[in-house]
Amino acid sequence: MTRSAVRARTRPTVGQRLLGGFGEILITLGIILLLFVGWELWWTNIDADRAQTQVTSEFVQGLQVGPGDGTSVPERDFGPAPITEIPDGETFGVFYIPRFGSNFAHPVTNGVGMDVLNNVGIGHYPETQEPGELGNFAVAAHRQTHGQVFWNIDKFQAGDKIYLQTRKGFYAYEWRDTEIVHPSQGEVLLPVPHDPGAKPTTSTLTMTSCHPPFTTRMRIIAYAELESWRPADAGPPAEIADLVKKTMEK
Amino acid sequence: MYAWIFRTLPGPLWFRIIVALALVAGVVLLLMNYVFPWLSQYSPWTESTIGLMLL
Numbered sequence: 001m002t003r004s005a006v007r008a009r010t011r012p013t014v015g016q017r018l019l020g021g022f023g024e025i026l027i028t029l030g031i032i033l034l035l036f037v038g039w040e041l042w043w044t045n046i047d048a049d050r051a052q053t054q055v056t057s058e059f060v061q062g063l064q065v066g067p068g069d070g071t072s073v074p075e076r077d078f079g080p081a082p083i084t085e086i087p088d089g090e091t092f093g094v095f096y097i098p099r100f101g102s103n104f105a106h107p108v109t110n111g112v113g114m115d116v117l118n119n120v121g122i123g124h125y126p127e128t129q130e131p132g133e134l135g136n137f138a139v140a141a142h143r144q145t146h147g148q149v150f151w152n153i154d155k156f157q158a159g160d161k162i163y164l165q166t167r168k169g170f171y172a173y174e175w176r177d178t179e180i181v182h183p184s185q186g187e188v189l190l191p192v193p194h195d196p197g198a199k200p201t202t203s204t205l206t207m208t209s210c211h212p213p214f215t216t217r218m219r220i221i222a223y224a225e226l227e228s229w230r231p232a233d234a235g236p237p238a239e240i241a242d243l244v245k246k247t248m249e250k
Numbered sequence: 251m252y253a254w255i256f257r258t259l260p261g262p263l264w265f266r267i268i269v270a271l272a273l274v275a276g277v278v279l280l281l282m283n284y285v286f287p288w289l290s291q292y293s294p295w296t297e298s299t300i301g302l303m304l305l
Contacts, residue, residue, distance in 0.1 A: 024251045035278065039286040114291065 040145050044118070048147030052121045055107045057250045059091050063167055065232050065248065072235030081132040081203070081229035084166040086110045086124060093131065094247065095122060095139075096163040096240045099175075100152045105247045108164070112140045121149045128189050128206075131164055131171050132226070135191035135200040143210035143220070150209035153222050154178065162205060162224050163240050169231040173205045173224035180211055180218050188221045202226065 012020070066072055086092045091109040098104070108122040116123040122141040129135035141149035160175040181188060188206060192198035203226035211220035230237060236244040255273075259266040 021251050032281065035281055036286055036289065039282050040290065043282050043286075044290075118290075 044146045045148060048119060048121065051119050052106055052147055052149075053250070055091055055109075055120050056094055056105055056247060059094060059107055060165075060248045063165075063232065063248070065165075065244065066235035067233060072238065072241055073230075073233075075238070077228070078169075078230055078234060081171055081226060082168050083130050083132040084168045086126075086130050088126075091120065092124075093164050093166040096165065096243055098239060099155055099157070099160045100150075103243065103246075105243060106141075106147075106149050108139055117142055118146045121147050125189055129191065129200075129203075131166060132168070132203060132229070134203055136189060136193060136204045136206050138189045138206040138208065140208045143213055150207060151213070153207060153209050153220055154211075156222055161227075161237075161239060162207075163237060164205075165236070165244065167232065169229060169234070170236055171226060172228045172230075172237055174227045176204075176223045176225050178220065178222045180220055183216070183219050185219070188219075193221075193223065 084092060087110065089110055091107045093108045095106050095108055096104060106121045108124055109116050109120045110124050110126055112123040112125055117140060122139050125138040125140065128138040131137050141147075143150050143153065156175040156178060158175070162173040162175065164171040164173070179188075187194050187196065188208065190196055190198075191200040193204065193206060205224040205226065207222045207224070209220050210216050211218045235241070256266060256270060259269050261269070
């Protein structure tokens, strides 16, 4: 090795050092970008899961469910469902959706701002109707990231039930159909979706989320109809009795 | 830059490796807990609501 070669290796020129530093910055930015993707897709789920479990257990703490001896009153017609009034910005219920997983219990809060969807999961569109009211009770949640609450929204099958627990009791909705719409199609939130001015005769539950997964190009909309209801003191429906019990013991 | 930081750290080699790893972990935690949550409010990738006119 010549002497100049040795010197070049031990003491790089100013140009080489600048170039090296610039390269390091580029590599660093690349790694930070990858970390951001990792944070968005993975870390946000951990944070959101923790927050939602906490909110759920705080909400169910104050509820009295069942006749008090741990049983449920057998299935029968409990009459028309009452309306659960939704206070501003508050968590007013818990969704149990067996199709989304046997442990699926997530709180629903009034408002669809990022503060709600990013932290506590399911948000209710405040301008739509309340549970039990004739018309459209519409909610939104993330398809991926921040708990990815509605990840399986495309998996509904005929006969699938969606249960909502509020302080009044348990609303049982049955899935009707699913459609993909453009993000600007706010008419899916109308009292009768797609039909301005029509007078609603049923209580519809509308769930909205992103579509396709990992993009925000379109929206996926799942509709369900209120089918039956049980007052709180009658206890939870048989299909989710164990899950409700587990959720309330947490 | 990184070579300079590593050279500047005090102590024997094994100690400097541990300090370097701790620094990396600290930066990652800082990013995950504070920088990314702040950054994500400008991210257009997580919208899942509909009908912005109605909001």
